[in-house]
Amino acid sequence: MAITDIDLTDIRLWVDDVPWDLFAHCRYEAPVHWSPPGHGPEVRGVWSLTRHADIACVGSDVVTFSPQRTHTGFEMAADVSPRGRQERTIATDPVRHDLLGAVVGNVFSARRLMHQAERIRGIVVTCLEELAVRDVADLVGHVAQTVPARVLGSLLGMPPADDQKLVRWTTMLTEFEPCQLFGHGECPAEGEVAAEFCGLREIRIGDQDRAYRGACG
Numbered sequence: 304m305a306i307t308d309i310d311l312t313d314i315r316l317w318v319d320d321v322p323w324d325l326f327a328h329c330r331y332e333a334p335v336h337w338s339p340p341g342h343g344p345e346v347r348g349v350w351s352l353t354r355h356a357d358i359a360c361v362g363s364d365v366v367t368f369s370p371q372r373t374h375t376g377f378e379m380a381a382d383v384s385p386r387g388r389q390e391r392t393i394a395t396d397p398v399r400h401d402l403l404g405a406v407v408g409n410v411f412s413a414r415r416l417m418h419q420a421e422r423i424r425g426i427v428v429t430c431l432e433e434l435a436v437r438d439v440a441d442l443v444g445h446v447a448q449t450v451p452a453r454v455l456g457s458l459l460g461m462p463p464a465d466d467q468k469l470v471r472w473t474t475m476l477t478e479f480e481p482c483q484l485f486g487h488g489e490c491p492a493e494g495e496v497a498a499e500f501c502g503l504r505e506i507r508i509g510d511q512d513r514a515y516r517g518a519c520g
Contacts, residue, residue, distance in 0.1 A: 329353040
């Protein structure tokens with residue numbers, strides 16, 4: 304296969320296994336490989352580094368190789384504001400990346416998660432038990448999405464019925480080109496998330512207020 308015919312974004316290449324032979328071909332002939340647009344409207348063409356040394360170099364040199372104008376290899380839409388890009392933790396450079404990561408890290412620290420170990424184990428066991436009775440299963444849909452959504456939902460106080468809502472929000476908020484998918488302007492999930500958690504906050508404030516009034520009696 305000619306190097307120009309290799310499209311690493313073609314999901315058909317990944318059905319059975321990682322296309323190791325194609326990566327080896329790219330490492331030898333095109334260590335910086337270009338996959339042209341063509342597989343899905345969100346894929347505008349992708350540059351891929353295929354040699355370990357190059358990947359390590361780019362990953363450690365945030366001055367020369369900054370993601371500020373791109374998002375994990377995908378060119379951001381021209382009408383996405385610089386502020387909009389910076390709000391995506393994965394597309395920020397240090398020091399801002401570290402600050403945003405620390406917010407999540409404090410909430411999901413190893414010590415805090417240890418207190419939730421039994422609950423998380425129960426969620427995983429339930430998921431696997433449901434998987435065991437299926438003749439055919441989608442590991443992404445039934446495990447990779449379901450388990451994190453239920454764990455996060457339980458930590459946030461959301462019922463299991465809202466798990467798919469969390470999955471949908473995550474998909475919408477992490478799309479490479481939200482303006483192309485949802486039209487110009489804000490991603491609709493942003494407003495939904497804000498409304499949902501404002502509602503949860505009001506419920507918790509109400510519960511705390513009723514508990515306080517009951518204690519004061």
